[in-house]
Amino acid sequence: MTNTKLIASLLAAASLSFGSAAFAAEPQQDAAMAGAAAAAGDTALTSKVKAALADQKQIGVSATQGVVTLSGSVPSTDEGTKAIQAASAVEGVKEVKSELTVASK
Secondary structure, three states: OHHHHHHHHHHHHHHHHHHHHHHHHHHHHHHHHHHHHHHHHHHHHHHHHHHHOOOOOOOEEEEEOOEEEEEEEEOOHHHHHHHHHHHHOOOOOOEEEEEEEEOOO
């Protein structure tokens, strides 16, 4: 009988250890899934902003966690301002950073 109780105790301890190890791995998986979702959201946001700036193909657009960066050259400061305003108006944009330059004449 003593061996049976010992084996049962060992099996119970092993299953508890395995269960807690599996539980500990879940936050890592959740973080990876959240990162993938954020990347997909950034891609979608970039596409929305590019669509809003469809008439200004020379402007590059990137997004990270809702922050949109505009880059490239524009013909005037007015065109740059319009691009920043158009990007800011897109749903999901938290902030617009401008790396735009005005082309010299």
